Amino acid sequence: MFHCVNCDVSMCKKTQTLHAKSKASKNHTTVSLISHEMYQINQTGNKCPSHTEEDLLMYCNTCVYPICRQCIVSGVHLNHPMVRVEEVIDMKQQQLSNIIRQKKTISSKYVDVLKTITRNKLQLSESTTKTIKEVKAKKNQLKIKLDKIESEYIQQLEDQDKKNKEAMEKLEQKIKEEMSYLNELIQQCESKQKERTIEIVQLVTDVMQRVDKYTPNEQPDEISPPNLVTRDVADQELKDLFGHLDMKTKPEVDQSLQMKIYDPSTIPDIDFKIISSFTSEKNHVVIESYGQAWLWSIFERGISLVTSDGKVMQNINTNLDVFDATVSTSGDLFVTENGGNTVKKITRDNRITHIYKTRDGYVTKGITVTDTGNVLVILFKNKGSKIVEITTSGQHIKTIQHDPIDNKQLFDQPRFVCVNLNGDIIVTDNGKVVAVNK
Incomplete structure (x- = not known):
């Protein structure tokens, strides 16, 4: 059984379905009868919704809602197990x-x-x-x-x-x-070949001896040119020689703590709608907390904390020409200025302090807070732009500028920076978006 709060009429499931589809009553609030009883109790305090002058004394375990003395006397709850309201409240509070x-x-x-x-x-x-x-x-x-x-x-x-x-x-x-x-x-x-003298005899003897002496008896050795004897080396042999990587498996989370991962194809389409809107001369925003945000403009000085409906909660009237800002988990505001070289910290009581100053001609640009609570700041220069990570008090932690493998410059002309849920650094850089793995 159901009850329409607007019409104050009880109805069955079928009637409730038709009631919800009707153009005249599609925006009515329909609840179960038990919820209706609790709704009336919420409206009347500790008084009985049926007997408005009577206090609620007992809790009917059969009907599952509190009742008064008149409800008991009426006999509607006859033979129903009951307990005192105070006991139910104590039990529920304990639960x-x-x-x-x-x-x-x-x-x-x-x-x-x-x-x-x-x-x-x-x-x-x-x-x-x-x-x-x-x-x-x-x-x-x-x-x-x-x-x-x-x-x-x-x-x-x-x-x-x-x-x-x-x-x-x-x-x-x-x-x-x-x-x-x-x-x-x-x-x-x-020269002696035509002479016929005794000298020829001795000459021939001498010549024969000398000819035998100078006649080559062997040929030079064959030339054996040098040669590099090689064999093909398999990739695995090279890897074995080089060494192997001991890769650990991905870390596992206790099954009781794992969150369910939804298949995007099973997630229904969401109809987005505007829940609040207001006009402002300021055109830059950073979220301070749920329902509140800091606003500023590059055309005027001062920063304002506003609610989602445009109500101004706080004004910081300073001479800061803010370029970008971010909010830490403690609620402190960190800002950089147009053409400036410092990072300023603004606390909740409007105290402004310089926590970091650049050197070597760098200009501060975009700024954001990491998932570990530190601050990332873009330091811009025509050649050699980089990002530095600092603590909320300004202590330098590390510089992000070059690829550790090939030492190439990561950024060209970075402007704004943020961090995604994985801790990766996302930068807008001269018409492109650059993502740097954490």
Whole structure:
């Protein structure tokens, strides 16, 4: 059974469905009869909704709502088990306390898990950077060894080539000398060939001895040129020589703490609508808390804290020419100025302090708060723009400027920065959007 609060009429399920579809009553509030009783109780305080002069004394466990003395006397709740309202309230308060305690315990576990995840992400990032350096160092070590082998082989080849050439030049010189002697003998013999004297006998004897002496008896050795004997090396052999990566599996979260991940295709379309609207001369905004935001304009000085309906809660009338702003979890406002080189902190009591100042011609641009509570600031320069991470008191933590692998510049002309739910840094940069993994 159901009850229409606007019409004050009870109805069955079928009638309630038709009532909700009717153009005249589609915006009416329809509740179950039990909810209607509780609605009336909320409207009348501790008085009975049926007997407005009577206090609620008992709680009917059968009907599941509180009743007064007249309800009991009427006989409607005859033979229904009842308890005193105070006892029900005490029991429900105890149950509520137990629920709160249980939920706080679960919440604390989530906090511990988030702390562990944050710590693990930091350790993983540091470990990955360290391992990348080790990989590069190993490559350099192997390159040095390969360079040494190359030098040794080249030196051996050059030394052997020198020895071979010296031996061949020596043999060449010897052969030329012997040929010269032979030519002299031939000329001497030709000059005496027509003479018929006793001298010819001795000459022929001497020439025969000298010819035998200078006749080459063997040929030079065949040339054996040097050759590099190699074999193909499989990729796996190179990897085994280089070393292997010990990759851990992804961290798992306790099953009792895992949140359900929805398939986007199963999520119904959402009809968005404007829930509040107001006009303002200020055109920049940063969320301060739920329902409140800081507004400022590049055309006028001063910052205003407003509600979602435009009500001004606080004005900070300063000479700050604000370029960008962000709010920490503690509610402090951090701002950068147009063409400025400092980061200013504005506390809730409007105290303004300088917590960070750039050097070397850098100008502060976009600013945001990280998931760990630190502050990211863009430091802009025509060449060499970067992002620095600082604490809320201005202490420098790290600089984000170059790719750790190839040392390339990450940013060109960055303007604004934010951090997504994964902790990745998102930057608007000269007509493009750059995402830097945390």
